[in-house]
Amino acid sequence: MVAAVLAGLSLLSLLTCGYLAWGSRRGGAGEAPGNLLGEEPAAGAPRSQPHIIFILADDQGFRDVGYHGSEIRTPTLDKLAAEGVKLENYYVQPMCTPSRSQLITGKYQIHTGLQHSIIRPTQPNCLPLDNVTLPQKLKEVGYSTHMVGKWHLGFYRRECMPTQRGFDSFFGSLLGSGDYYTHFKCDSPGICGYDLYENDNAAWDHDNGIYSTQMYTQKVQQILASHNPRKPIFLYIAYQAVHSPLQAPGRYFEHYRSINNINRRRYAAMLACLDEAINNVTLALRKYGYYENSIIIYSSDNGGQPMAGGSNWPLRGSKGTYWEGGIRAVGFVHSPLLKNKGSVCKELVHITDWFPTLITLAEGQIDEDIQLDGYDVWETISEGRRSPRVDILHNIDPIYTKAKNGSWAAGYGIWNTAIQSAIRVNHWKLLTGNPGYSDWVPPQAFSNAGPNRWHNERVSWSAGKTVWLFNITADPYERVDLSARHPEVVKQLLRRLSQFNKTAVPVRYPPKDPRSNPKLNGGVWGPWFKEDEKKKKSDKSKGANKRKKSKNKKKAN
Numbered sequence: 001m002v003a004a005v006l007a008g009l010s011l012l013s014l015l016t017c018g019y020l021a022w023g024s025r026r027g028g029a030g031e032a033p034g035n036l037l038g039e040e041p042a043a044g045a046p047r048s049q050p051h052i053i054f055i056l057a058d059d060q061g062f063r064d065v066g067y068h069g070s071e072i073r074t075p076t077l078d079k080l081a082a083e084g085v086k087l088e089n090y091y092v093q094p095m096c097t098p099s100r101s102q103l104i105t106g107k108y109q110i111h112t113g114l115q116h117s118i119i120r121p122t123q124p125n126c127l128p129l130d131n132v133t134l135p136q137k138l139k140e141v142g143y144s145t146h147m148v149g150k151w152h153l154g155f156y157r158r159e160c161m162p163t164q165r166g167f168d169s170f171f172g173s174l175l176g177s178g179d180y181y182t183h184f185k186c187d188s189p190g191i192c193g194y195d196l197y198e199n200d201n202a203a204w205d206h207d208n209g210i211y212s213t214q215m216y217t218q219k220v221q222q223i224l225a226s227h228n229p230r231k232p233i234f235l236y237i238a239y240q241a242v243h244s245p246l247q248a249p250g251r252y253f254e255h256y257r258s259i260n261n262i263n264r265r266r267y268a269a270m271l272a273c274l275d276e277a278i279n280n281v282t283l284a285l286r287k288y289g290y291y292e293n294s295i296i297i298y299s300s301d302n303g304g305q306p307m308a309g310g311s312n313w314p315l316r317g318s319k320g321t322y323w324e325g326g327i328r329a330v331g332f333v334h335s336p337l338l339k340n341k342g343s344v345c346k347e348l349v350h351i352t353d354w355f356p357t358l359i360t361l362a363e364g365q366i367d368e369d370i371q372l373d374g375y376d377v378w379e380t381i382s383e384g385r386r387s388p389r390v391d392i393l394h395n396i397d398p399i400y401t402k403a404k405n406g407s408w409a410a411g412y413g414i415w416n417t418a419i420q421s422a423i424r425v426n427h428w429k430l431l432t433g434n435p436g437y438s439d440w441v442p443p444q445a446f447s448n449a450g451p452n453r454w455h456n457e458r459v460s461w462s463a464g465k466t467v468w469l470f471n472i473t474a475d476p477y478e479r480v481d482l483s484a485r486h487p488e489v490v491k492q493l494l495r496r497l498s499q500f501n502k503t504a505v506p507v508r509y510p511p512k513d514p515r516s517n518p519k520l521n522g523g524v525w526g527p528w529f530k531e532d533e534k535k536k537k538s539d540k541s542k543g544a545n546k547r548k549k550s551k552n553k554k555k556a557n
């Protein structure tokens with residue numbers, strides 16, 4: 001009966017926008033005296049090209065924002081979102097590298113070769129150099145481009161570095177995680193190094209033991225203070241928070257002493273510090289004359305990790321999975337340029353959409369030969385229009401651990417269900433293969449001093465199950481599998497997966513390179529592949545080929 005109701009609800013519209021009334025709120029971390037965000041904009045001269053500020057949080061859970069019912073206070077995020085447009089049908093990828101690569105290229109992972117896992121510190125791998133990036137396109141139309149924070153798109157050769165991929169300046173880390181104070185990272189025992197950069201060099205001069213969230217915010221303030229607000233700027237702020245290790249300055253624990261779970265308590269303090277940092281960024285935008293012509297976009301890069309304090313309740317699953325808890329993210333747009341301020345948008349939006357949306361807003365051109373997977377969704381967000389997006393390929397990962405019972409037969413001869421994949425088409429979502437951690441983790445799971453799975457809701461699937469179908473509009477928490485009831489829908493989505501797979505490029509996931517060891521690079525994580533070494537090897541091989549040819553000629557004579 002429940003399944004029938006859910007199926008019937010598939011006819012409900014996914015594409016609707018609602019509105020919220022907003023009253024003034026005061027108090028909370030990072031509040032300016034008498035005003036949370038400051039009310040006096042500095043005098044500036046807005047031009048048609050808006051200033052673009054993209055703020056990417058790391059591992060923030062879907063529930064972990066005040067307006068989603070969290071016990072963690074986020075007054076800045078709440079106010080910015082309430083005065084802007086909340087994106088409540090917004091999707092990212094389940095891990096760091098995939099979301100960042102799709103943001104910066106507008107392409108699905110299957111079209112960049114990064115469809116498996118993340119880029120590891122010791123891998124000779126990076127975002128393929130033949131992909132045009134968002135900052136490169138913005139530079140073409142006069143933008144000053146700056147990145148502060150976490151890169152995590154590879155660095156094994158100099159050409160992979162942020163300053164070689166379109167950013168005028170870079171201050172931050174190259175790896176996926178590290179100590180918030182010392183900026184050191186160990187990938188494995190004995191493979192450790194320093195990871196804080198300014199442009200292309202290790203930023204030893206900035207190693208003053210400052211907590212990274214605060215240090216990155218100070219850098220953003222310096223950039224805004226030194227730039228001319230009459231000229232457009234693209235500022236990509238990729239905070240390390242709230243990714244593990246769970247570290248925060250002591251004063252941010254003040255409101256969270258009552259949280260018994262130590263990981264949740266530390267996570268709450270980290271998020272409180274992040275909220276204050278974003279308040280300070282917003283104040284700087286006002287102070288230096290950017291705000292009135294700015295677009296602020298806020299997004300998490302993936303879902304939260306419950307074992308590290310994050311909560312995705314009431315969604316299912318966690319970071320690293322294709323359940324909604326891994327890929328449905330906190331996101332909003334705040335801007336004086338929005339037409340429908342104070343609204344909630346339930347249109348389908350994906351992280352790839354920012355690439356064409358922002359280039360269009362910047363009056364740039366998208367080359368016809370760039371095969372994008374993103375859509376321009378500005379009118380959808382700003383004016384409440386229908387979204388041009390009707391589907392999302394969450395991913396196809398051909399080398400992820402295969403589901404033991406998956407087969408072509410289970411996929412009706414259309415698709416091998418041993419392969420991990422997930423796709424959304426209109427209201428329907430299909431998963432195949434090994435879907436990963438699938439619990440629902442309610443707030444009471446964090447009530448004890450340590451992780452407690454007793455409170456988790458679990459489902460024991462029948463042996464051999466490798467296909468799941470959900471009506472996400474009617475069942476956003478993925479509680480009722482409809483695959484047996486709607487085999488024709490399953491077949492349609494499997495065919496769509498097969499069509500996408502025909503356009504996939506080979507997976508880039510090379511083995512680790514021993515030359516990546518920071519001990520061989522002055523104790524610093526950084527580019528280790530030298531172009532001249534490659535040329536020497538090439539020259540040697542050419543010389544050997546010439547000698548072989550000459551010997552062959554003598555024999556012939």
